Amino acid sequence: xxxxxxxxxxxxxxxxxxxxxxxxxxxxxxxxxxxxxxxxxxxxxxxxxxxxxxxxxxxxxxxxxxxxxxxxxxxxxxxxxxxxxxxxxxxxxxxxxxxxxxxxxxxxxxxxxxxxxxxxxxxxxxxxxxxxxxxxxxxxxxxxxxxxxxxxxxxxxxxxxxxxxxxxxxxxxxxxxxxxxxxxxxxxxxxxxxxxxxxxxxxxxxxxxxxxxxxxxxx
Amino acid sequence: xxxxxxxxxxxxxxxxxxxxxxxxxxxxxxxxxxxxxxxxxxxxxxxxxxxxxxxxxxxxxxxxxxxxxxxxxxxxxxxxxxxxxxxxxxxxxxxxxxxxxxxxxxxxxxxxxxxxxxxxxxxxxxxxxxxxxxxxxxxxxxxxxxxxxxxxxxxxxxxxxxxxxxxxxxxxxxxxxxxxxxxxxxxxxxxxxxxxxxxxxxxxxxxxxxxxxxxxxxxxxxxxxxxxxxx
Amino acid sequence: xxxxxxxxxxxxxxxxxxxxxxxxxxxxxxxxxxxxxxxxxxxxxxxxxxxxxxxxxxxxxxxxxxxxxxxxxxxxxxxxxxxxxxxxxxxxxxxxxxxxxxxxxxxxxxxxxxxxxxxxxxxxxxxxxxxxxxxxxxxxxxxxxxxxxxxxxxxxxxxxxxxxxxxxxxxxxxxxxxxxxxxxxxxxxxxxxxxxxxxxxxxxxxxxxxxxxxxxxxxxxxxxxxxxxxxxxxxxxxxxxxxxxxxxx
Numbered sequence: 001x002x003x004x005x006x007x008x009x010x011x012x013x014x015x016x017x018x019x020x021x022x023x024x025x026x027x028x029x030x031x032x033x034x035x036x037x038x039x040x041x042x043x044x045x046x047x048x049x050x051x052x053x054x055x056x057x058x059x060x061x062x063x064x065x066x067x068x069x070x071x072x073x074x075x076x077x078x079x080x081x082x083x084x085x086x087x088x089x090x091x092x093x094x095x096x097x098x099x100x101x102x103x104x105x106x107x108x109x110x111x112x113x114x115x116x117x118x119x120x121x122x123x124x125x126x127x128x129x130x131x132x133x134x135x136x137x138x139x140x141x142x143x144x145x146x147x148x149x150x151x152x153x154x155x156x157x158x159x160x161x162x163x164x165x166x167x168x169x170x171x172x173x174x175x176x177x178x179x180x181x182x183x184x185x186x187x188x189x190x191x192x193x194x195x196x197x198x199x200x201x202x203x204x205x206x207x208x209x210x211x212x213x214x215x216x217x218x219x
Numbered sequence: 220x221x222x223x224x225x226x227x228x229x230x231x232x233x234x235x236x237x238x239x240x241x242x243x244x245x246x247x248x249x250x251x252x253x254x255x256x257x258x259x260x261x262x263x264x265x266x267x268x269x270x271x272x273x274x275x276x277x278x279x280x281x282x283x284x285x286x287x288x289x290x291x292x293x294x295x296x297x298x299x300x301x302x303x304x305x306x307x308x309x310x311x312x313x314x315x316x317x318x319x320x321x322x323x324x325x326x327x328x329x330x331x332x333x334x335x336x337x338x339x340x341x342x343x344x345x346x347x348x349x350x351x352x353x354x355x356x357x358x359x360x361x362x363x364x365x366x367x368x369x370x371x372x373x374x375x376x377x378x379x380x381x382x383x384x385x386x387x388x389x390x391x392x393x394x395x396x397x398x399x400x401x402x403x404x405x406x407x408x409x410x411x412x413x414x415x416x417x418x419x420x421x422x423x424x425x426x427x428x429x430x431x432x433x434x435x436x437x438x439x440x441x442x443x444x445x446x447x448x449x450x
Numbered sequence: 451x452x453x454x455x456x457x458x459x460x461x462x463x464x465x466x467x468x469x470x471x472x473x474x475x476x477x478x479x480x481x482x483x484x485x486x487x488x489x490x491x492x493x494x495x496x497x498x499x500x501x502x503x504x505x506x507x508x509x510x511x512x513x514x515x516x517x518x519x520x521x522x523x524x525x526x527x528x529x530x531x532x533x534x535x536x537x538x539x540x541x542x543x544x545x546x547x548x549x550x551x552x553x554x555x556x557x558x559x560x561x562x563x564x565x566x567x568x569x570x571x572x573x574x575x576x577x578x579x580x581x582x583x584x585x586x587x588x589x590x591x592x593x594x595x596x597x598x599x600x601x602x603x604x605x606x607x608x609x610x611x612x613x614x615x616x617x618x619x620x621x622x623x624x625x626x627x628x629x630x631x632x633x634x635x636x637x638x639x640x641x642x643x644x645x646x647x648x649x650x651x652x653x654x655x656x657x658x659x660x661x662x663x664x665x666x667x668x669x670x671x672x673x674x675x676x677x678x679x680x681x682x683x684x685x686x687x688x689x690x691x692x693x694x695x696x697x698x699x
Binding site: 021022023 | 604605606684685
């Protein structure tokens with residue numbers, strides 16, 4: 001697999017990132033960066049703060065301390081919206097709308113990659129033929145594939161994937177790996193959280209291991 | 220790098236959200252009648268409790284009609300953000316290239332159009348049931364046309380504050396009702412003023428001014444509340 | 451750095467605030483009580499009876515300061531909440547939430563004393579007087595803030611949400627007040643203005659001033675005491691709290 005030369009400026013850079021909930025430290029301080037063309041694997045046990053980290057990077061939560069730079073500039077809502085596509089635990093799909101209607105809405109909200117059609121994306125994720133099925137009728141794995149289709153259509157270069165392999169069978173896991181590979185080859189980047197049990201995408205990766213910080217407690 | 224396509228702006232996201240909400244309304248069109256049915260039920264209860272005599276009903280008609288609309292709006296408030304919060308749609312709104320306040324405003328408008336507008340259309344019929352004097356109907360309609368969007372906007376702030384909670388029904392009402400007082404006072408009061416022969420325009424203008432101010436401030440406050448609640 | 455600003459920063463540290471509050475709360479309570487007792491003595495014995503209302507007007511000396519405090523505390527609560535939301539200062543979150551029950555208490559006293567005051571004049575315990583009606587809605591606003599604060603598990607998110615509600619409330623409060631006055635003039639015409647801005651003879655004002663000062667001092671004591679308790683509860687489990695509780699385990 002060809003390795004691209006690391007570019008001069010990382011796509012995402014975090015310095016001294018810290019987050020606490022109810023004064024219990026969840027993670028921090030963290031320093032890391034993600035370059036275009038590479039994937040950062042965030043590994044850790046349950047409760048280590050992986051999901052919280054991704055939500056902080058996506059802009060859904062505010063860090064208690066630290067800085068995040070996107071494409072060299074401080075991360076504000078405009079930069080984030082342009083650069084980041086987030087795949088979280090909740091699929092963000094309306095149960096009463098069809099597969100295609102859901103995609104149409106999400107693309108209308110967050111943009112669509114030029115030259116990519118929703119029907120084409122459905123074919124890639126293996127949902128061809130399900131265009132008019134209501135999201136309510138899909139299984140958990142199919143809902144995940146629909147989210148992946150939305151991800152595929154997103155114009156954002158940085159993918160934040162929180163447990164992307166959850167709810168997927170072996171074929172689905174292969175699909176995620178293929179998608180990440182193609183995305184990275186085209187110059188994008190991905191940040192993937194995983195327990196470590198599943199196969200990692202076969203691309204140039206770095207590892208960020210997270211452990212739950214010990215809270216300052218009375219002896 | 221992939222070819223970058225232009226991101227949707229304010230009009231694009233607004234039309235996408237409106238199309239979505241209209242589609243959702245169409246899938247559950249039966250639900251759209253529920254606020255109007257609830258208001259009708261409240262009217263029926265008042266008529267039963269008061270005795271059904273035309274003169275008695277007519278004397279309290281503007282107030283009862285306003286309270287019925289207000290209460291049914293309060294019940295409908297729960298559906299403003301709950302569905303989108305539960306399936307993760309609110310998160311996707313926060314990741315969009317437009318301010319969250321914009322999407323909140325569009326959503327509140329669609330919610331008003333799908334819950335309060337049918338109620339407004341049903342009002343002449345409900346007014347007949349309460350024996351509202353014909354002359355007061357135009358003022359009542361005007362006050363409701365200005366007041367219900369205002370109730371939706373104020374309600375959106377309260378609904379946003381409680382969006383994370385599971386059983387927030389009564390708390391939502393307790394939080395919203397003090398904020399609703401001025402709207403109710405000027406809304407029902409404008410009709411009462413016109414019934415006494417005074418000019419209702421003053422009260423209606425105040426409602427209008429409140430509506431204009433809330434159109435700007437309420438979505439901002441609601442967006443801030445959503446961020447706090449989803450923390 | 452300016453020593454005053456340095457002191458504010460120090461105050462934000464939980465252990466330091468605990469010591470500060472523990473030291474000054476009793477002073478607030480004590481001085482406030484003394485001043486209020488002096489004002490009450492003046493109100494009951496030194497001031498001559500009103501020519502119109504007789505002795506029943508004396509309850510004004512509790513009613514008016516309570517009414518002022520109910521409004522002042524709400525404004526203060528909203529101010530603390532705004533600082534907490536913009537600068538994310540935890541101490542201001544604690545102070546804002548501590549204001550709410552105290553303000554609600556003052557509002558309740560205002561309502562009860564107002565009702566007692568009105569009984570001889572109205573003949574009933576409650577007349578929908580615009581000022582008392584506004585106080586009643588204010589009580590609901592307070593209860594809403596307290597209710598919202600208690601309904602959310604994450605203490606910091608709860609304080610921020612309830613704080614936002616307080617800010618919305620303070621913005622709407624003048625509107626509510628104006629609407630109730632308008633409503634009253636529309637429906638009931640001119641009622642006997644018991645609570646009006648009547649000019650008071652200078653000899654009657656002095657106890658009122660003492661009561662005004664006394665309630666403010668007492669409020670400072672109550673605010674510090676409640677904030678201290680909330681601070682300790684939030685920091686429970688930290689080392690300094692354990693040593694404070696009497697010996698670390």
